[in-house]
Amino acid sequence: MAEVLKKNSVKNSSDDAVPGRRIQILCQPCSRKDLKTTADVFCSQCDEFQCSECSKAHTVYAFRKIHKLVNATDMKGMASCEQHEKLLEYFCEDENQLCCSTCAIVDHRKCHSVVEVPKTAGKSRYAGSHLKRKLEEAKSKAEMIVSHTESSKEQLSKDIKSIFIEIKRMRGDMNKMFDDLDVYVTRETDAFQAEVTNKLAQKRSSCEKHISDATKLLEIVDTALENGTPSQQFIVKEKLKRQANELYRNVENDCQNLEFATVNFKFDGTIILPPFNISGYVPGELTLNYTLPEAKKSVAAVDPITKLKKITSIDLKQAGNNVKEPLYTGLDFLPDGRLFAVDNKNNKCLIYNEKLEKVGSYQLSYSPQSVVAISEEEVAITSSGKYQIDFLRVSKSNDITLIRTCKVKAQNESICLKDERHFAVGTIDDTRPVRIVSMSGEEKHFNVNFPNKKYSVGTSACNYIRNTEKMILTDRHEHTVYIYDVATNTRVVVKDKQIKEPRGVAVGPSDCILVCSMRTDSIVQISQTGQIISSYKLAMKFPFRVCVSRDKSIVAVTNCCDGIKRLLLFKITGSE
Structure with a gap:
C-alpha cells in the first residue's frame, strides 16, 4: 500500500478537481515537468498518456517505433471517481472495485491487493471484446422489443377495429330481427284485435237489445203501477214474469262471462342471435288470450331467503x-x-x-x-x-x-x-x-x-x-x-x-x-x-x-x- 501512495505522489494530480467538472487527461511526461498539457495518445508499452509533442519520440528512437499508440479516449466522465471527482487509477482486487487515490488511502487501506489500472488491465485483454458483444446483444434484443411493441400496437388497433366492424354487423342483424319482429307482432295483434272487436260488437249489440227490451217492459210496468187497477197490475205481473226472468238470466249470463282481452310480450331469458328466419324463431313468447276477472295465477316463489x-x-x-x-x-x-x-x-x-x-x-x-x-x-x-x-x-x-x-x-x-x-x-x-x-x-x-x-x-x-x-x-x-x-x-x-x-x-x-x-x-x-x-x-x-x-x-x-x-x-x- 505504501508503494501505491508513493507512485500516487508522482502521478497526475487531481487536487484542483471541482465537483461536477469532467477530469482532463494530462500528458504524463509534461506533468513531470510541472506542465499541464492535454494528452493526445496512449502508449501501452510506455504505459503513459502523452501529448503530440512528447509522442514524437516514438518516431525518433528505433526501439520505440514498435510501440503501439492509440488516441486518448474521452471516457465521458467514467474515468473519474463519483465520490471524490478524481481519476480512477487503481483497482482493488480484494473487493473488485475501481478507486481513485483518495479511495485507495481511505477505503482500501487494509486491502492486500490494490494495483494500478494498467497492470490489471493487461491481465484481462479480451474483457473489452466480451463486454462489447454483450452490449451489442443487449442492444439487438432491445431493438427487437421496440419493433415488437410497434407491431403489437398496430395489431391491437386492427383487432379493436375488427370488433367494431363485427358489432356493426351484429347491430344490423339485430335491427333486422326486430324489424321482422315488428311485422310479426303487428300481424298477430291486428288479427287478434279484429277478433276481439267483433266479439265486443256482438256483446254490445246483444246488451243494447236487452236494454231496449227492459225499457219497454219497464214502461208497461210503470203505467200499470201508476194508473192500473189491482187486477190490471196482477195481470201485467203474471204476463211479464216469464219475459223478465228470461231477460234477467240472459243479462246475468253475459255479466258472468264478461271477458277482458289482454296482450303482452315477454322476452326469452336467452335470445338466439341471427341469422335466422323470424317465422322460424321469435325471441320471446307472444301471449294472446282472454282472462276472467276472478281468475288467479299461482306463481312459485323464487326469492332467496x-x-x-x-x-x-x-x-x-x-x-x-x-x-x-x-x-x-x-x-x-x-x-x-x-x-x-x-x-x-x-x-x-x-x-x-x-x-x-x-x-x-x-x-x-x-x-x-x-x-x-x-x-x-x-x-x-x-x-x-x-x-x-x-x-x-x-x-x-x-x-x-x-x-x-x-x-x-x-x-x-x-x-x-x-x-x-x-x-x-x-x-x-x-x-x-x-x-x-x-x-x-x-x-x-x-x-x-x-x-x-x-x-x-x-x-x-x-x-x-x-x-x-x-x-x-x-x-x-x-x-x-x-x-x-x-x-x-x-x-x-x-x-x-x-x-x-x-x-x-x-x-x-x-x-x-x-x-x-x-x-x-x-x-x-x-x-x-x-x-x-x-x-x-x-x-x-x-x-x-x-x-x-x-x-x-x-x-x-x-x-x-x-x-x-x-x-x-x-x-x-x-x-x-
Whole structure:
C-alpha cells in the first residue's frame, strides 16, 4: 500500500478537481515537468498518456517505433471517481472495485491487493471484446422489443377495429330481427284485435237489445203501477214474469262471462342471435288470450331467503333533555350509511353512525311521524298533526337544518320514494290510504281500487317497489299485507299465521318485502307474489319500524314496547 501512495505522489494530480467538472487527461511526461498539457495518445508499452509533442519520440528512437499508440479516449466522465471527482487509477482486487487515490488511502487501506489500472488491465485483454458483444446483444434484443411493441400496437388497433366492424354487423342483424319482429307482432295483434272487436260488437249489440227490451217492459210496468187497477197490475205481473226472468238470466249470463282481452310480450331469458328466419324463431313468447276477472295465477316463489346477522344494538331510554321515553316512528339510511331517526315522543330528529353512536340531533316544534332520505344530504319528514312535509338538510358534519316546508291536503304518516320526483305517502283518516305527492307538494291519486276504509295513526304503513311498480300496504288490525300492482290495478292479499299485527314495512334484497310482525316479535320476508319466504325472530318485543340501507346490506329495526325500547342493527350476510 505504501508503494501505491508513493507512485500516487508522482502521478497526475487531481487536487484542483471541482465537483461536477469532467477530469482532463494530462500528458504524463509534461506533468513531470510541472506542465499541464492535454494528452493526445496512449502508449501501452510506455504505459503513459502523452501529448503530440512528447509522442514524437516514438518516431525518433528505433526501439520505440514498435510501440503501439492509440488516441486518448474521452471516457465521458467514467474515468473519474463519483465520490471524490478524481481519476480512477487503481483497482482493488480484494473487493473488485475501481478507486481513485483518495479511495485507495481511505477505503482500501487494509486491502492486500490494490494495483494500478494498467497492470490489471493487461491481465484481462479480451474483457473489452466480451463486454462489447454483450452490449451489442443487449442492444439487438432491445431493438427487437421496440419493433415488437410497434407491431403489437398496430395489431391491437386492427383487432379493436375488427370488433367494431363485427358489432356493426351484429347491430344490423339485430335491427333486422326486430324489424321482422315488428311485422310479426303487428300481424298477430291486428288479427287478434279484429277478433276481439267483433266479439265486443256482438256483446254490445246483444246488451243494447236487452236494454231496449227492459225499457219497454219497464214502461208497461210503470203505467200499470201508476194508473192500473189491482187486477190490471196482477195481470201485467203474471204476463211479464216469464219475459223478465228470461231477460234477467240472459243479462246475468253475459255479466258472468264478461271477458277482458289482454296482450303482452315477454322476452326469452336467452335470445338466439341471427341469422335466422323470424317465422322460424321469435325471441320471446307472444301471449294472446282472454282472462276472467276472478281468475288467479299461482306463481312459485323464487326469492332467496334473506339471512340477518346482528351487528349491534342500543337501548332507547329517557335521558338528557328528553321529556319522555323515546319512540322512533321513522327510520331511514342516508346514502353514506348513517341512520336517520325521528323521535315522535320528544319531537326530535337524530343521526347515528355505523356503531349506533349518536352523532347529531335536531329539535322540532311538533311530533314527527316518518322520514325518507332523498339524497346525500336531504331528508323529508311527515307529521300526523300538521298538513305538511318538511325538507331537512343533513350535512357531512351531522348538522341538521330546515330547508323548506311543503303544504299538503291530508295528514300523513309513512313516506317513501316513488321515483326521483315523487313520494308515496300513507295518509291518516282518508279513504285513499296512499297518495302520490311531488317534491313541490302537488298531490294525485294512485290508479288503484283501495278498499273503502280509513286508517288511523299507527294502524297502517306503506312502501313502494320502484322496479316493479308495486305498492305495499299493511293493515294492523286485519293482520294483512296488501301488495298492489299499480300498472295493472290488481292486488295480492297476504294473510298468514306468521303475520300478526303488521306495522312497518321495507324493501329488502332482490326487492323482497320485509314486514314487522308485532305480535310474533319477528321480521317476516314476503315475495312480491305474496309467498311467505322466511321469518326472523328478534330479540325485542313488538317490532315497529324497519329500514334497509341503499346497498341492501344493513337492516335497522326498532320497537314500541313500553320500558324496553331498542334499536337493532343487522348485516345481511347472504341468501340461500
